[in-house]
Amino acid sequence: AMEERPYRSASGAPIALRCRQHSASCRELAVRCPRLQLRSLSAVTSAVWLAAYGLFAVSENSMVLSAAIFTTLIGLIIYLHFVKVDQESLLVIGSLGIQVTSSYASGKESTTFIEMSQVKDVVINEAIHMQKVIYYLCILLQDPGDPQGVSEVVPLFQSSKPRLDCLIEVYKSCQEILEQRKTAPQSS
Amino acid sequence: ENSPAPLPERAIYGFALFLGSWFGFMLYLIWAYIPETWLFSLGLTYWPQKYWAVALPAYLLVAVGIGYILLFGINMMSTAPLNSTHTITDNYAKKQQQKKFQEEAIPALRDIPISEVNRMFFLPEK
Numbered sequence: 001a002m003e004e005r006p007y008r009s010a011s012g013a014p015i016a017l018r019c020r021q022h023s024a025s026c027r028e029l030a031v032r033c034p035r036l037q038l039r040s041l042s043a044v045t046s047a048v049w050l051a052a053y054g055l056f057a058v059s060e061n062s063m064v065l066s067a068a069i070f071t072t073l074i075g076l077i078i079y080l081h082f083v084k085v086d087q088e089s090l091l092v093i094g095s096l097g098i099q100v101t102s103s104y105a106s107g108k109e110s111t112t113f114i115e116m117s118q119v120k121d122v123v124i125n126e127a128i129h130m131q132k133v134i135y136y137l138c139i140l141l142q143d144p145g146d147p148q149g150v151s152e153v154v155p156l157f158q159s160s161k162p163r164l165d166c167l168i169e170v171y172k173s174c175q176e177i178l179e180q181r182k183t184a185p186q187s188s
Numbered sequence: 189e190n191s192p193a194p195l196p197e198r199a200i201y202g203f204a205l206f207l208g209s210w211f212g213f214m215l216y217l218i219w220a221y222i223p224e225t226w227l228f229s230l231g232l233t234y235w236p237q238k239y240w241a242v243a244l245p246a247y248l249l250v251a252v253g254i255g256y257i258l259l260f261g262i263n264m265m266s267t268a269p270l271n272s273t274h275t276i277t278d279n280y281a282k283k284q285q286q287k288k289f290q291e292e293a294i295p296a297l298r299d300i301p302i303s304e305v306n307r308m309f310f311l312p313e314k
Contacts, residue, residue, distance in 0.1 A: 121303045124310065127275040128267050136270060140303075148301070150277065155270045168310050175311060 007166035009034070010134050015160050019173060025094025025180055029170050032087045033160040036080075036105060048072055081106040085159035090170065094177045098122075098139060100156060112154075116181065118142055120150060122174040124167050135164045137171065216241070276302050 004018040013034040020028045052068030084105040091099040097115045104110075120142040126135050137156045143149035162170075220241035227235065268274040281299035289295065 121306075123302050123306045125275055125302065127270050129270060138270075140276070149282070150273055153271050153273055153276060158270070171306070171310050175307075 005169075008163050010132070010161040010163060015162060015166070017162070017166050017169060019169070025177055026092070027173055027177055028089060028091045029173055030087055030089035031157055031160045031162055031166070033085050035086075036084055041076075045072055077106075080104065081108055088157050088160055090156060090174070092174055092177050094180050100139075100154070102159070114139060114141070114154065119178070122171065122178060124164070124171050125153070125155075134161060135167055136161065137167050 002018065002020045004016050006014060006016050009015050015034060016032045018030045018032065020030075022028060048068055048071065052064050056062065056064045081104060085102050086105050087101075087103045089101045089103075091101070093099075093116075095116060097113055098119060099111055099113045101109055101111045118141050120140040122137065122139050124135055125138050126133055129136075136158075139154040139156065140150045141152040141154065143151035157167075157170075219235060220238065224238070227233070277299070284298055286298070287296040
């Protein structure tokens with residue numbers, strides 16, 4: 001079963017949550033971030049080129065123009081490959097673990113896998129971030145020495161920053177699967 | 189003993205500070221404006237350069253301006269990042285003792301773990 005619903009990010013941009021259930025204990029939740037807008041790209045490019053043309057008019061050095069073109073190209077490639085996230089997804093497999101994938105606009109995908117024995121819980125936490133208080137979903141990792149302790153916090157959906165309504169959907173889906181490991185603790 | 193009410197001693201302190209600050213301001217004006225030759229003829233020769241009469245206020249104002257930005261930056265730096273455990277718990281919460289539950293008494297104040305809070309808020313009980 002697969003469905004896609006529109007939501008809003010913390011800054012107001014439209015995002016979409018896609019929830020796929022592969023089996024009873026395996027679910028994939030993907031948040032698609034807003035695409036790179038053509039108008040903001042052309043605005044930045046024209047601003048940089050206008051500034052370079054202004055510098056060229058002042059300094060009479062044509063290297064400024066070629067440097068501006070080069071900078072714009074390299075900057076765009078770096079932005080698409082390292083900064084602009086296209087989709088962030090969470091794959092929760094009941095007995096195995098949780099896989100977090102970020103796909104960038106250039107096609108690069110970076111994944112992190114966390115074993116189920118290390119996962120203490122998936123919670124919605126609130127924290128201060130850049131003069132705002134935001135809700136964000138995070139995975140609490142178990143502290144091996146202390147059953148009640150948390151050793152590490154892994155924040156999820158950092159680039160898309162969904163709002164609370166989207167986070168509650170993801171939270172409920174994850175909790176349905178995480179509860180299964182309490183009721184059916186079978187050795188794998 | 190620690191009330192903010194006016195007392196005779198406080199009035200005397202206030203008046204002494206008032207006289208002292210007026211005297212300091214008059215001294216500063218004299219130092220800044222009266223020409224050096226006049227001061228020398230009075231016998232007052234060992235005073236700092238007049239350059240400082242302008243430099244010190246300038247330094248002070250720039251320091252106040254930088255202080256605004258510095259305080260803002262220090263606040264941003266001491267905010268816990270999103271991936272730190274300080275957003276969830278701290279030393280006092282880890283070391284808290286569980287008090288026994290008494291019937292018909294208000295439960296003792298304690299830090300509720302975040303998992304429990306989340307379940308209460310976001311998972312509706314059927």
